[in-house]
Amino acid sequence: MLRFDHVTKQFGGFKAVDDVSFTVRPGIITAVIGPNGAGKSTLVNMAAGSYRVSTGRILIDDVELQALPKHKIAHAGLSRTYQNIRLFDGMSVMKNLEVALVPPSIGSLVSDTFGFGGRREAEERRERCFEVLKTLGLAPFAERQAGSLAYGQQKLVELARAIVPKPRVLLLDEPAAGLNHGETEQLKQHILALRQPDLAMVLIEHDMKLIMSISDTIIVMNRGQLLAEGSPADIRANIEVQEAYLGQPGAIRDIEAAARGRRNRVRLREGEGLTWHQP
Numbered sequence: 001m002l003r004f005d006h007v008t009k010q011f012g013g014f015k016a017v018d019d020v021s022f023t024v025r026p027g028i029i030t031a032v033i034g035p036n037g038a039g040k041s042t043l044v045n046m047a048a049g050s051y052r053v054s055t056g057r058i059l060i061d062d063v064e065l066q067a068l069p070k071h072k073i074a075h076a077g078l079s080r081t082y083q084n085i086r087l088f089d090g091m092s093v094m095k096n097l098e099v100a101l102v103p104p105s106i107g108s109l110v111s112d113t114f115g116f117g118g119r120r121e122a123e124e125r126r127e128r129c130f131e132v133l134k135t136l137g138l139a140p141f142a143e144r145q146a147g148s149l150a151y152g153q154q155k156l157v158e159l160a161r162a163i164v165p166k167p168r169v170l171l172l173d174e175p176a177a178g179l180n181h182g183e184t185e186q187l188k189q190h191i192l193a194l195r196q197p198d199l200a201m202v203l204i205e206h207d208m209k210l211i212m213s214i215s216d217t218i219i220v221m222n223r224g225q226l227l228a229e230g231s232p233a234d235i236r237a238n239i240e241v242q243e244a245y246l247g248q249p250g251a252i253r254d255i256e257a258a259a260r261g262r263r264n265r266v267r268l269r270e271g272e273g274l275t276w277h278q279p
Ligand SMILES: Nc1ncnc2c1ncn2[C@@H]1O[C@H](COP(=O)(O)OP(=O)(O)O)[C@@H](O)[C@H]1O
Pocket: 011, 016, 034, 035, 036, 037, 038, 039, 040, 041, 042, 043
């Protein structure tokens, strides 16, 4: 499992993540929600080794991730997708996936994708990649240039690349952003199919319908702080209370608004079954 232990990230004098602690368990989908700028992506960037933690610890089981370089973090079983697509546009979909399987000790990721490790290993890597492409309905695009695919397909290739190394922790940063209704529904089915006992999944999303329908537990972030943690039913009840109270629709806006005034936060604390993390 993945554990954030009193994690803070400061950019200059600004705390993007402020003393956040929570645990992500295997076998379930943990959603992280909150308004733009809440610190969600920063959590992922720290876990994946893109950002250094200012204070606190991030652990997979008992392995402290911040002490490791990026590729060792991947080796420890952590995979992530990016909020903004990061594919090698000029390479085939297949090659984009193979990159994720080449051990960094071998050297330059891209150039070694082609030749490293002998024919049998290369064949096994391609088989694994193709298997994942098939699962996600991307097999027909295996030899297409990644940059030539439609946006929704590129988002799926990102997901495929993250799955290929068989991670134990999978962090998905807004996988549904920019997708249409049908694509979002497809993505939902893919994510549900990924849920398995030995995989801890984190889903950062703004699509509340998607969040509510597939998450097992939800963490609410606001202004760098962990505001609440609970089941979808708990969070939904809370959002409904907020909507009734504030008289305006829009779950995320309400969560944000709720965090602005102490009165609202006190009201939030009354939510049944919720664990509120007060600063
Ligand atoms: N590299 C960075 N340098 C300075 N500020 C950053 C950096 N990355 C993120 N931030 C700031 O940290 C805050 C949280 O950002 P982010 O984690 O991307 O939010 P979210 O993903 O919840 O929308 C924002 O105010 C953002 O501007």
